[in-house]
Amino acid sequence: MANSHVEVDLSHHLSDTARNIRPNPLKAMYKYMGVPGLIAIAGGMPHPSLFPYEELSAVTLKPDTYPLDGSQPDNNSSLTWLWSLFKSSKSKTQLHIPKYADSGSGADPIQLSTAxxxxxxxxLPPFIEFVRNFTLKTFKPAYPDFQVLANSGNTDGWTKAAAILCQPGELILxxxxxxxxxxxSPWPAGVRPFPVPIDGIGMVPEKLEALLRDWKEHEHEGKRRPHVMxxxxxxQNxxxxxxxxxRKKDIYDICVKYDIIIVEDDPYYFLQFPDYRRKSERSLRSLVPDVISAETSRQYLDTLAPSYLNFDYQKxxxxxxxxxxxxxxxxxxxxxxxxAQFAAIMVxxxxxxTNQTSGISQALITQLVSKQWGYDSxxxxxxxxxxxYTARRDGMVDCFFECSSIGVIQRNNSLYNGAPVYDAFARPTGSVYHSYDEKFPxxxxxxxxxxxxxxxxxIWVTVHLKHHRDWVPVPAPGSALEFLLWxxxxxxxxMVAPGYMFSTDESDVPTSTELASAHARSExxxxxxxxxxxxxSVLSPRRQRWR
Structure with a gap:
């Protein structure tokens, strides 16, 4: 890439909070704690000999516990006993973390006295070493000096990113x-979302560029163009x-053009699935080789969508x-x-x-995925x-197709940017039909x-309220029918999650008064x-409740 070595100053994105953060002087001493022979009498650290835990042990599953063809039956299924006959008797293993690691465990051992x-x-150094190597091999960042730091989950990571980037009252994409x-997370500071239209594969680049190009502050209550996405x-949740x-490259290029920081929240990255197939089209066994090796890892990772890091030549x-x-x-x-600049400020x-992330969690997970399993495992x-999760997705979709009170067909000549759209309609029996038959057969x-x-x-479902007998075309936010359906x-x-909870438009969230209204409003x-x-096995007896 032609611009791969061009350094870009991103410091103007920092918030006033970030600029006013002062390092904790006590934390600066921790880098010396591992020095051999050091007499540490500076900090108020409890002596590890007084920790009540002497060792930590756990029984864990092996990395190949779940077959790659998805053939393992549900734990509640009557076939579970049959699966147990074929399952390896060595499908579990022991994990052990001592209070003090032995002398041959290396410079930064996993031990309870540290955790x-x-x-x-x-x-913790072993955790950071693992996730940095994992990030390097898996996501392939476009620059070598990237930094990694532990957080307490993605919500915590985003909260800190928003704090160092967003000024009170700003808009984010x-x-x-x-x-x-x-x-x-940033709501108390007055930070509000500015929605970008999406399609079947996410945010639409043309829509993003149009709103950034045409941004006029006087049309947005004097607010400047967003600089954080x-x-x-x-x-996508x-x-x-x-x-x-x-698509990511296109959006990244737009963010370079308009100077946008991208916060990539990717908790579901490894839950990527093949296309759905009807039961009659599924083979019992796939031809995926079940071998743990660097080559099979590489082949699998090549099937996944790349991270924004892979295109991030401007950091x-x-x-x-x-x-x-x-x-x-x-x-x-x-x-x-x-x-490195953003990482230092977040630290x-x-x-x-929040201070440090749980040492016990770091120790447990690092011991499992790094020491006991390793990268390829x-x-x-x-x-x-x-x-x-592919099997669970298929099971829910199967319920749609197999429900006796509704029919499901693929909409003719309609694709949501490559994704087929399916319509569900009432069959001429059952309570759903009686709710619709007066006006709409x-x-x-x-x-x-x-x-x-x-x-x-x-699965994101669009309910066609306008086909319900009680719907009336009143152009106002909120929906009594949506609440009634829920x-x-x-x-x-x-129990499902009503869609308005995920809207970035505040007017989509109905008030208690609107929910009590006798009329439906949204189509x-x-x-x-x-x-x-x-x-x-849990969904099957409940599928008739769609009626």
Whole structure:
């Protein structure tokens, strides 16, 4: 790339908060703590001999526990006993962390005396070593001197990024539907989202460029053009869109042109799936070789969408990764990748706010994925997880196709930027039909439509409220019918997330007064359905509740 070695000063993006952060002088001493022979009497550190934990042991699964063909039945299935006959008797292993590692464990061993102690904000050295090497091999950043630092999950990482970048009252670029928790982090500072239209593969470059090019401050209450973008490019929450490499390059080039910092929130990166196939079209066994090796890891990673880091020759990307979706969210552990300037400021900011990330979580995860498994075995674990979530996605979509009260067809000649759109309509029996038959017989009137995601944990459903007998065309925000649909599903034992929760337009969020209104107002509503927490055997008896 012609501009790959051009240094760009990004310091003008820093907020007043970032400029006024002062380093914690006590934290500066930690870099000396490992010096042999040092007599450490400067800090108020508890003596590790007084920690009550002498050792930590756990039984863990092996990295190849989940087959790559997704053939393992549901744990609640009647076939579970059959699976147990074929499953390896050595599918579990022991993990052990002592209070004090033996002398042959290297310069920075994983031990409880360190994990339970105060430590540097960046992260425990073995953890940082692993995630830096993982980032280098997996995401291939476009510049060599990138920095990584531990965080307490992606929400924590984003909160810190927003704090050092955003001034009070500023606007940030987001997808038009996005994760509400991310919007709430900078909300108290008056930071608000400015939505960019999306399609089947995420944010639309032409729409982004148009709004940046045509920005006029007097049309936006005197606010300057946004200089920070928050995006979930893979398994976009809530839509499930996956942004490919070309789209990312196009958006990155626009961000270079208009001087935008990209915050890439990517918790679902390793939950990328193949296209959905109907049951009759699925083979029992795939031809994917189940071998743990550098070559199979490379082949698998080549099938995944690249990170923005791969195009980041100007060091303007802050990437957020987490173990929440791949190990467990209760660990509250992830890492931030960015340039050295941003990293140093986030370290100082963390030192005066959250301080260090949990040492126990760092020790547990590093011992497992780095010491016990290693890079290629961890990649094999991630591949197995992806096949399990593929099966769960397929199970939920199967329920749509198999529900006796609705029919599902692919919309003729309609693609959402390459993704087929499916319409669900009422069959001429059942309670759904009786809600629609007075004005709209089921000959083509769509109840809801959806696309099938290739990543993440969610199916994004568009409900066609305008086809309901109680709908009236009142041009106002909010939707009584949307709330009614949500509450009726909940009463029937199915909890979904109403779409307005993910809107970046405040006018889309109905007030309590609007929800009590007798009239429906919007032509469409949305629902986010999670297939991650409900498997086929759980969903199957509930599919009739769509009626």
């Amino acid at each position: 339970l102690q105060y430590s540097g904000v960046v992260g 987001t997808e038009e539907w996005t994760y509400p928790g991310a919007l709430l 928050y995006t979930i490019p893979v398994g 809530p839509t499930g869109a996956v942004m490919n490499g070309q 303007r990307v802050i990437r957020l990764d987490t173990f929440s979706k791949t190990i467990g969210p209760g660990c509250r552990l992830g890492w931030t990748t960015c340039n 100082d900011y963390s030192a005066s706010t 961890f990649i094999r674990w991630l591949r197995g997880l992806a096949t399990q 089921p000959n083509g009137k769509t109840l809801f439509s959806f696309t099938i995601p290739n990543s993440g944990m969610f 509450s009726e599903l909940a009463k029937g034992g199915v 469409y509503a949305h629902m986010r359905l999670s297939f991650s927490s409900a498997s086929g």
